[in-house]
Amino acid sequence: MAELSTLKEITKLENKGEHQKKLDAVLKNTLEGMEKLTHFLDAVEKLAVTSPHVFTGGEEVVKLSPGICLDSVKDIISAAWLVCPLLLRFKRDAGVFFQPSLHNVAVFEAELDKYIHTAEKICKTMETR
Structure with a gap:
């Protein structure tokens, strides 16, 4: 969220060099965060295509570790x-x-805001289930 407020500050700066330096730093930080988020999103995507039947039935393909409940896996x-x-x-x-x-600071700001809200929705849904 710090990147979002910094993007808003960039539009208030008067010196173009200051703008560019600040934007470069913010976008570098944003891309690093996106890289970390990608690992989580890939895991969620893989879960979404996983069949609960892999864990159930007469011949289980995957054995659950002790302490892991089948219902939790299904959830x-x-x-x-x-x-x-x-x-x-x-x-x-x-x-x-x-x-x-x-020229694209406003677009970056809007997209980053959407990314943040979408990631929060995903995390909240995964956490509550």
């Missing part, structure tokens, strides 16, 4: 199914989209 998989459409928002190449261009 996590169903939560991943619910948030799967939200994953599409992140399917663009962030490195290409978030190129440091002062």
Whole structure:
């Protein structure tokens, strides 16, 4: 969220050099965060295509570790199914989209805000299930 407030500050700066330096730093930080988020989103996507039948039935393909409940596994998989459409928002190449261009600061700000809210929805859904 710090990147979002910094993007808003960039539009208030008067010196173009200051703008560019600040934007470069913010977008570098944003891309690092997006890279970390990608690992989580990939895991959710893999869960969304996992069949609960792998864990059930007469011949289980995967044995659960002691202490892990089958119902919990099913709940996590169903939560991943619910948030799967939200994953599409992140399917663009962030490195290409978030190129440091002062003309696009408002667009970056809006997209980053959408990314943050979507990631929060995904996390909240996964956590509550």
